[in-house]
Amino acid sequence: MIKSGNLKPILLIASFLLVYGFSFGFSPTQIENTSVAEISYTDVVAYTDGFIAITNNGRIDWISDKGEVTQTKSFEGESFKSILINNLQLVILDVHGQILLFENDSSFHKIENQSQTIINCITLFKNRIIAGCDEGELCVENTENSFKSIQLELKGNIVSLSSGINDCWGVTDQGEIISSKDGLNWTIFDFNSVYKGYYETCKFIKVETTPNQIAVLGINDEGLPVLFFSSKGNVWTERSLLFTNEEGVPEMLNEIPTDIFYDENNDQFILSDKQGGIMTIPSCSHCQKRYKISNEKLNAIAGNNLKIIIVGENNLKKIINIHSI
Template sequence: MILRLKRFFEMFLIQRKSFCIVFLFAISQVFAENDNNSYRQIIQFQETIFTLSADSRIDIISNDGEKNTIFKNDDLKLNCLAANDEILILAGNKGVIYYSNNGKEFESAKTETDKNIYSIVYKNGIFLAGSEKGEIQISEDGKIWTNLKTEAAGDIISISANNSIFIGVTNEGEIIQSGNGFNWKVANFNKNYAGFIPYTEFIKILAIENSIIIIGVHDDGSPAILLSTLGNVWNERLPFYYDEEGIIKYLSSKPNDVIFDYENDQFILACNNGELLSLPSCSRCNKYVKVSDKNLQSLVSIKSSLIIVGNDFSIFKYSF
């Protein structure tokens, strides 16, 4: 009887300890996901580098890395930046959109939505903004926007375009596609590829000529990289690389952003834990680099160099 009681208390303590560990881990994950001390996006507009922070601040980054805040919204969260040669656009929750012709003064745009906006792209003379519940906002000048409803069920979290198509992804695993930006078809990727490619949570899509890439994570937390030529048939590219000793390794960190490096003809992923992964056309030629211990959130290629931003408002410069 004494031995049984002893075993009971031992099991109780073990379970209690395990519960505490799991609870603390869950709490740490919540704080990590809501960390405002981070840059979320970086772009170039009129030869100036602009960054968007998680606390809805726009900073200009000088060539020597100095930061200068030019805009901040304390009322609504800003989620994305986009630009063409003439106008800079920033958008966020409750349908808020701002525009600037000089990167210094911002004005409110006219919109027809109160939905959160998550991503903007400019191509073929129009801006498209992906927002909640399958809605898209469209504008020719970035100042006046009209609302369009697609048949997508999820929130359009990322949108991109090349000269042939506009294409986006939702948080429900949908891929939306249009030839003109107005008429959209919707496909459920996870349903269509069940049994072939593990369930995938999308993070970002990027379309260049003759190639489209989607980055995300599988349901086991491993990184997902999907490639397509036209956006209809998708193949998974494994995130493996060779280390300095020629041993095959696999990227395990979550990818947060992807760009195309035209000079070196390769995609480059910015990932958690300070990791970069390049994906040239040769699938056995992937290159891995660790530039920091901080999570890398966004990157841009400028004059043969990568400018990368991440957590703790960190900024890095790297050249492959």
């Protein structure tokens, strides 16, 4: 939902930048002599009719809905990890845990986030940037446009956040699920504790919210991918990852998933995996399919009303017509 750019603007972002931001003096450079094989897209987000993808070597690509890179900016020494769009403003997390605001097509401003640990993920929730960090820490943009550190009693590192209109959800690599209605007060659901003996112990990778469902993607003790759904967050139902392969034969998903995206138009989730596959998960339990679209590891999925984009290692980007999967 966030990736579709539906959230409201961050209020008073300019003053926020004046007070807390300082310019790194980044300036766009053209990519020169860069080995394509070394470059991986790490995240992607829908942007107007197309997409914006970021790479592990500090590059931002504006990609049309046909898959063509229409504009590129590169920032030496940077390695980008995660991107959000706040209307037309880019919010980017880099591998060093810095949150960067991109303005005027020319420079970044670093936001002082006060985190003492590594930031793993970011989301926008009710006009606040929220960052999920290691060791159960959250950095939440407060009303004074500064970041406030919130330490939750978590065992794990917060690895993914996702926001809906009313709720923000997060997951940890120790199987905890956190949620908040205001970004400041959080409840913790210790999945592995509640479901001990009923589900395998899980480590979570991603969370995705929809208007009436929360999806949590992870890996269980046996190293197998798992997907759980919940409507309110107190009861979690496992979704079998049995799918029909391209030969029409049923198979269980064994590949390690990397991202999950809710395709609103088709009311289905799409998983990407490390082995270059995507798997569609519609409401219908026996209609799941997996398509091998690449030999590269896929890292992220985004979509708009018509197209889905999947990005991954070795500069991989695939545009898929929303109606073709």
